[in-house]
Amino acid sequence: MKVKTFPINAGKLVAILHKIDAEELGVMAGDRVEIVNKNNQKTCVAVVDITNYAVVVDQVGLFEEVIEKLKVKNGNKVNITPTGQLKSLDYIKKKMNGESLTFEEISTIVKDISEDRLSDIEATAFISAIYMRGMDIDETISMTKSLINEGNKIEFKKGIVVDKHSVGGVNGRATMIITPIIASTGLLMPKTSSRSITSAAGTADSMEVLAEVCLNVDKIKKITENVGGVIAWGGAVDLAPADDKIIKIEHPLSIDPEGQVIASVLAKKASVGSKYVVIDLPVGKYVKIKDKDTAIRMAKKFVQVGKEVGMKIEAVITNGEEPCGMAFGSALEAKYALEVLEGKRFDNLAQKSCELSGALLEMVGKAQHGKGFEMAREILESGKALEKFKEMIKAQGGKIYSSDKVPTAPYTKEFKAGADGVIDELNTKLLTKIARIAGSPSNKTAGLMLYKLVGEKVKEGDLLFTIHAENKEKLIAAEKFAYKNLPFSFKRIILHTIR
Amino acid sequence: MKVKTFPINAGKLVAILHKIDAEELGVMAGDRVEIVNKNNQKTCVAVVDITNYAVVVDQVGLFEEVIEKLKVKNGNKVNITPTGQLKSLDYIKKKMNGESLTFEEISTIVKDISEDRLSDIEATAFISAIYMRGMDIDETISMTKSLINEGNKIEFKKGIVVDKHSVGGVNGRATMIITPIIASTGLLMPKTSSRSITSAAGTADSMEVLAEVCLNVDKIKKITENVGGVIAWGGAVDLAPADDKIIKIEHPLSIDPEGQVIASVLAKKASVGSKYVVIDLPVGKYVKIKDKDTAIRMAKKFVQVGKEVGMKIEAVITNGEEPCGMAFGSALEAKYALEVLEGKRFDNLAQKSCELSGALLEMVGKAQHGKGFEMAREILESGKALEKFKEMIKAQGGKIYSSDKVPTAPYTKEFKAGADGVIDELNTKLLTKIARIAGSPSNKTAGLMLYKLVGEKVKEGDLLFTIHAENKEKLIAAEKFAYKNLPFSFKRIILHTIR
Numbered sequence: 001m002k003v004k005t006f007p008i009n010a011g012k013l014v015a016i017l018h019k020i021d022a023e024e025l026g027v028m029a030g031d032r033v034e035i036v037n038k039n040n041q042k043t044c045v046a047v048v049d050i051t052n053y054a055v056v057v058d059q060v061g062l063f064e065e066v067i068e069k070l071k072v073k074n075g076n077k078v079n080i081t082p083t084g085q086l087k088s089l090d091y092i093k094k095k096m097n098g099e100s101l102t103f104e105e106i107s108t109i110v111k112d113i114s115e116d117r118l119s120d121i122e123a124t125a126f127i128s129a130i131y132m133r134g135m136d137i138d139e140t141i142s143m144t145k146s147l148i149n150e151g152n153k154i155e156f157k158k159g160i161v162v163d164k165h166s167v168g169g170v171n172g173r174a175t176m177i178i179t180p181i182i183a184s185t186g187l188l189m190p191k192t193s194s195r196s197i198t199s200a201a202g203t204a205d206s207m208e209v210l211a212e213v214c215l216n217v218d219k220i221k222k223i224t225e226n227v228g229g230v231i232a233w234g235g236a237v238d239l240a241p242a243d244d245k246i247i248k249i250e251h252p253l254s255i256d257p258e259g260q261v262i263a264s265v266l267a268k269k270a271s272v273g274s275k276y277v278v279i280d281l282p283v284g285k286y287v288k289i290k291d292k293d294t295a296i297r298m299a300k301k302f303v304q305v306g307k308e309v310g311m312k313i314e315a316v317i318t319n320g321e322e323p324c325g326m327a328f329g330s331a332l333e334a335k336y337a338l339e340v341l342e343g344k345r346f347d348n349l350a351q352k353s354c355e356l357s358g359a360l361l362e363m364v365g366k367a368q369h370g371k372g373f374e375m376a377r378e379i380l381e382s383g384k385a386l387e388k389f390k391e392m393i394k395a396q397g398g399k400i401y402s403s404d405k406v407p408t409a410p411y412t413k414e415f416k417a418g419a420d421g422v423i424d425e426l427n428t429k430l431l432t433k434i435a436r437i438a439g440s441p442s443n444k445t446a447g448l449m450l451y452k453l454v455g456e457k458v459k460e461g462d463l464l465f466t467i468h469a470e471n472k473e474k475l476i477a478a479e480k481f482a483y484k485n486l487p488f489s490f491k492r493i494i495l496h497t498i499r
Numbered sequence: 500m501k502v503k504t505f506p507i508n509a510g511k512l513v514a515i516l517h518k519i520d521a522e523e524l525g526v527m528a529g530d531r532v533e534i535v536n537k538n539n540q541k542t543c544v545a546v547v548d549i550t551n552y553a554v555v556v557d558q559v560g561l562f563e564e565v566i567e568k569l570k571v572k573n574g575n576k577v578n579i580t581p582t583g584q585l586k587s588l589d590y591i592k593k594k595m596n597g598e599s600l601t602f603e604e605i606s607t608i609v610k611d612i613s614e615d616r617l618s619d620i621e622a623t624a625f626i627s628a629i630y631m632r633g634m635d636i637d638e639t640i641s642m643t644k645s646l647i648n649e650g651n652k653i654e655f656k657k658g659i660v661v662d663k664h665s666v667g668g669v670n671g672r673a674t675m676i677i678t679p680i681i682a683s684t685g686l687l688m689p690k691t692s693s694r695s696i697t698s699a700a701g702t703a704d705s706m707e708v709l710a711e712v713c714l715n716v717d718k719i720k721k722i723t724e725n726v727g728g729v730i731a732w733g734g735a736v737d738l739a740p741a742d743d744k745i746i747k748i749e750h751p752l753s754i755d756p757e758g759q760v761i762a763s764v765l766a767k768k769a770s771v772g773s774k775y776v777v778i779d780l781p782v783g784k785y786v787k788i789k790d791k792d793t794a795i796r797m798a799k800k801f802v803q804v805g806k807e808v809g810m811k812i813e814a815v816i817t818n819g820e821e822p823c824g825m826a827f828g829s830a831l832e833a834k835y836a837l838e839v840l841e842g843k844r845f846d847n848l849a850q851k852s853c854e855l856s857g858a859l860l861e862m863v864g865k866a867q868h869g870k871g872f873e874m875a876r877e878i879l880e881s882g883k884a885l886e887k888f889k890e891m892i893k894a895q896g897g898k899i900y901s902s903d904k905v906p907t908a909p910y911t912k913e914f915k916a917g918a919d920g921v922i923d924e925l926n927t928k929l930l931t932k933i934a935r936i937a938g939s940p941s942n943k944t945a946g947l948m949l950y951k952l953v954g955e956k957v958k959e960g961d962l963l964f965t966i967h968a969e970n971k972e973k974l975i976a977a978e979k980f981a982y983k984n985l986p987f988s989f990k991r992i993i994l995h996t997i998r
Binding site: 006007009016023024025026028029047049052053054061064085093119120121124128132195197248251252253254255 | 505506507508510515522523524525527528529530546548550551552553560563588591592595597618619620621623624626627628630631632694695696747748750751752753754940941
């Protein structure tokens with residue numbers, strides 16, 4: 001057959017056949033064929049897609065990935081023969097049928113995902129199966145090890161690598177405070193962070209206001225060795241290709257199987273050589289983990305799986321009932337974290353950052369048992385953490401070094417209390433939604449600043465929150481939404497009146 | 500953004516964005532965006548795919564389906580905005596979580612599948628969910644009704660439409676005998692058949708040896724009205740687009756959720772207006788349904804669901820332990836069916852064909868209760884069925900009208916009994932495999948002829964089966980396989996010897 005090249009990355013190994021050729025070969029869409037380049041005998045197995053239009057009879061359409069493997073050019077001749085099924089498919093089917101998978105079976109599947117051999121259909125069937133059937137602890141360990149084996153690694157010649165990870169929090173940029181505290185003690189903290197998916201900002205989004213976050217492996221390694229800490233965007237580093245592909249499937253379905261969360265987090269930590277990790281599990285009505293039992297179960301699994309892959313883990317369950325820090329939005333959260341580092345604020349974000357830093361310092365023996373928090377607070381209040389953070393910003397191609405230089409969106413609207421009262425509940429989901437309507441995360445300067453937390457007394461006319469919007473239209477839309485969906489509720493003395 | 504067109508059918512509505520644009524829009528791969536053509540204000544919702552290569556910044560890559568909807572040309576400008584999730588996704592998630600779906604929910608999903616709004620990932624999650632969670636009877640009814648609503652229909656002005664369907668048999672072309680028997684009584688039988696997937700031949704493959712089977716809706720309608728019967732390839736008729744898409748996902752996973760089988764079969768029967776249908780459920784070690792309990796459960800569901808969509812169903816459980824007829828392969832099976840119609844043979848294929856025809860004749864009242872089989876046999880033996888079949892062949896652009904004109908592959912190898920004995924078991928899976936190695940179904944003349952059935956006495960040197968291969972290489976390969984994996988086993992008197 002003659003090759004017709006398409007200059008597109010398909011994200012998987014695909015061969016487009018004309019309906020008549022497919023019939024003759026006895027293959028259907030989704031079957032696999034072996035393609036041999038007649039010029040150089042290079043071979044490749046691809047998944048068949050069938051068309052009536054894109055190619056003519058006796059022509060096969062190939063995308064970048066297959067073109068690369070076969071070193072083939074438009075018009076070249078190839079031989080195509082049907083091949084058997086991948087072993088992975090038997091294992092996926094086994095999991096769909098409710099049986100547990102062995103390490104060998106899981107690692108075969110992960111290898112096939114990593115090397116683009118599975119179609120979206122096949123990979124989705126697997127993810128759906130681990131979502132619906134669950135993964136037991138052995139499978140979670142197998143998955144973690146498989147992801148580690150398939151991923152890339154950053155290795156450091158000397159130094160102890162530590163890390164922290166928060167599972168499904170909402171706002172607050174503890175990472176931007178913890179990393180410099182830890183790095184200033186001589187430990188290494190090469191942090192790869194995510195961008196926002198459903199929140200107002202991710203750590204990578206916030207850090208990007210101050211410095212570059214699209215760093216490659218070499219840069220991350222160099223900065224960590226020189227400065228001790230770095231905050232990069234994980235998406236720019238190809239550390240866990242299989243995991244990235246799994247997340248690409250989980251995202252549109254908005255599913256997040258518990259075992260996969262654990263495997264994914266720990267494999268990423270392992271890829272940068274972390275030996276000590278604090279896992280933060282916020283529990284609350286408006287965050288990912290709704291109840292303490294789930295958090296405790298996950299915490300235990302994190303510790304157990306960590307042990308199996310050579311990591312010391314401390315999983316802490318934290319209060320996710322209220323926001324952590326008062327800012328929502330990339331720039332506002334960056335500004336806020338800088339203010340904490342500059343000593344202008346010490347609130348629940350600072351408290352959490354020092355507690356988590358303290359846990360890490362105690363784990364590695366930098367601080368005596370029970371003295372970690374104090375040590376972290378001392379580093380923060382002395383200004384050492386701020387100095388270290390500025391070093392990090394500089395090493396990452398620094399843009400902004402001081403909280404008063406952080407830009408915020410010009411269109412603002414203040415919301416004030418209509419009566420006296422005590423704040424009973426803060427709906428962080430609604431606060432996030434308002435920030436997103438105002439323009440975050442695509443606009444970095446947009447967002448929302450909060451002025452009161454749960455339990456605080458409020459007088460009529462007190463400022464509750466301010467919306468920062470990218471333009472007038474978005475300000476009006478966010479305002480409207482906020483009036484309709486008040487993110488605050490007040491404590492009531494009279495709960496009910498009988499008339 | 501500027502449009503870059505790709506002249507490819509993607510099989511779904513896709514928009515390819517550059518990584519930087521996707522980030523700015525705040526969308527990830529798998530999210531949905533609304534695209535508005537600035538020239539004519541036509542809109543379309545598409546699933547985002549992200550690339551670094553295929554398009555540049557401020558450019559969106561569109562495939563045929565979206566190009567068609569937007570009436571857009573290469574270089575045109577479009578506006579792109581993120582949109583919310585489809586409702587279908589909530590329902591798919593609900594099913595994944597083990598809850599039952601209502602009719603409205605299932606029909607929303609089926610509509611979205613039918614109109615290409617769901618990505619492969621989303622559709623696969625749904626199919627996986629109905630496979631792992633199962634569909635209860637109400638869901639099966641909802642699915643059947645939804646597939647009927649989304650499909651196309653052939654309507655006949657007069658006449659009673661009947662049909663038969665076999666669930667997962669192996670060989671034998673009862674359809675080629677039943678259709679002319681039924682058609683010669685004045686009933687209408689517009690049969691859409693499948694091609695082989697795992698067998699040596701499908702009915703459409705076999706019929707294609709004698710006549711054209713790629714017929715459109717108009718032709719099927721016209722031939723049925725003129726002749727009474729037709730045997731077309733279902734794949735060439737766009738009667739059930741949603742079902743075809745579901746099968747495209749089931750196939751690579753080789754899953755076939757029970758409820759979906761029922762819905763799929765009955766929706767296809769409804770699309771041609773069938774009112775009376777016999778469902779044949781072969782049970783045996785080497786066919787799809789392995790045990791009688793499963794067959795009985797499915798049979799009851801077929802009847803119940805049929806009633807809900809206005810169809811009278813009789814589901815019969817048949818013996819799938821041995822082949823039905825002695826031929827394996829498109830041409831050999833066509834030749835064999837013709838021989839039955841020509842009165843040259845009356846064996847288990849003829850018996851089954853008359854029994855199923857008889858059941859249909861009794862259902863519609865053409866034959867008295869208990870007299871259907873005799874009536875069918877009379878039609879077959881009188882030669883009326885053969886005459887009708889020749890009319891059908893002619894109407895379908897006939898090629899071959901007589902069994903002695905059917906070509907068979909020239910390379911043959913006979914397998915003879917090495918000793919006297921009684922045949923204990925026939926492995927139809929192995930027989931099929933041998934036929935496939937010899938070249939079927941892609942080569943129509945290749946296959947295998949069998950000469951003995953279970954229970955028959957065999958003398959040393961008696962012919963057991965003959966392989967017909969497309970060429971010498973395939974003959975040798977099929978021979979080798981047959982020697983290694985004998986499809987026959989003989990009854991033993993001495994089962995075990997103690998020495």
